[in-house]
Amino acid sequence: MTAAFIHPFTGFFEKTFVITEFELRKLRHDFTELVTRALQPALWLLIFGQVFSRSGAMHTGNIPYLDFIAPGILAQSVLFVAIFYGINVIWERDLGIVQKFLASPTPRAALVLGKGFSAGIRTLSQAVVVYGLSLLLGVKLNWSPLALLNVLVVVVLAATLFSTFSLIIACIVKTRERFMGVGQVLTMPLFFASNAIYPTAMMPGWLQTISRLNPLTYVVDALRTYMLAGSPSTFSLSQDYAVILLTTTILVFVGARLYPRLAT
């Protein structure tokens, strides 16, 4: 055995980044998915956003409606990309790839978190698209480097969160058909029961309660605070970060427990 002694903690992050690195190498070989993904946020901002902005039905306070939904649409496109990420591990299971990784000494949590991070980095292209469209539509953006950095961090963390959630579903349902069904059922409620395209103040009480339990609400709140010039956070940024990080940690832990089910 030629392996050197590896500290469990650094070893874990090292393995996580190995998994991420190779997921991203795949992207380098074929980046068409980045182009096709750009379409959805464009439709939401250019059509839905423009129409509702004219209707005046949404009361978004001092912020114009288009400014209000730009961060919401970024959060939404991160959600939509990440929530179907689990289909990849089902594909890798139908081949023998998952089995081979599970038979290696790699910590299960590193396999899960590595895939989550790669989903996170993949969705950064969506941030570029939404910023481009926002410029085009005259959204007042906050260009401070610290704010931009935080947007990137929140996007990566949010994608990690939802792609890990997706991976957990994949571990439970195990087949592509069932996965697509469950994915469709979950996406829309997560999206509509959040503050992405309307303020939670407009919601009936029961929906407000649900939206407070929805991690997407905190993602949107953080993105809205960092992306826009002069939009204070509803919950406080520390609470947003705390909810996102805690949820991600729990999901990675659960995912690591369930991942071996894919090999059986």
Next chain:
Amino acid sequence: MTEIVLDLQALTRRFGAFTAVDSLSLSVNAGEVFSLLGSNGAGKTTTIKMLTTLLPPSSGEARVAGFSITTQAVDVRRSIGYVPQAVSVDGSLTGYENLLIFAKLYDLPRGQQQARIKEALEFMDLSAESGRLVSQYSGGMVRRLEIAQSTLHRPRVLFLDEPTVGLDPIARDAVWKHLVDLRTNYGTTLFFTTHYLEEAESHCDRIAIMHLGKLDALGTCKELEDSLGGGSHTLDEVFVHYAGSALDSGGTFRDVSAERATAQRLG
């Protein structure tokens, strides 16, 4: 004294009321080429999954390279290589990248990684193709890359589940030539399942025949042929004698479709 690298003690796996592997006990010596034969659904793949720590046993125990599969799973994983029946390299990466990721996951020292990968590629006759995406490889090349990937860290035991399914005879011979070389050069113990009796006959030191989860026969090819008594017998006759006609089992729908999908991808 020969060292035992695989030691199975009443290894059992149940799925609900169904017993897939029923109290399997056997041992394999270091450097041995050992084949598990049996019809579909005999419990071969379940056995391999338990030994590679992918599936916990319902009862019983096994030690792989001296480590317990139930309490020392990570040590077992460091000591083995595994080539599943289905295609297990990533078609959207190059051959080189498929090896590099495993070099990193198995903690090969950074300074040795490139040399080890180069050696593995040469050993498996894949050097010229290492920069191409694996999705463009032929079936035989895919299998050879999988073997290279699973042996990069020089495992004590290499598990192969139907390593030549879906390959034409020339590709099968090439895969076997490399497997035999592995044993000769590195002393790797090979534990594999197959449907092809002639492969077991020409390459194995010993054969175990499983039927409906139980071990029915165990020995060298010659011993098994002699065990039938009354003149000379072929391994085919031995197989039919112990495993029965293939009609009474056959595996699940998922087993059969997975096998055909693999054959299609490699063919």
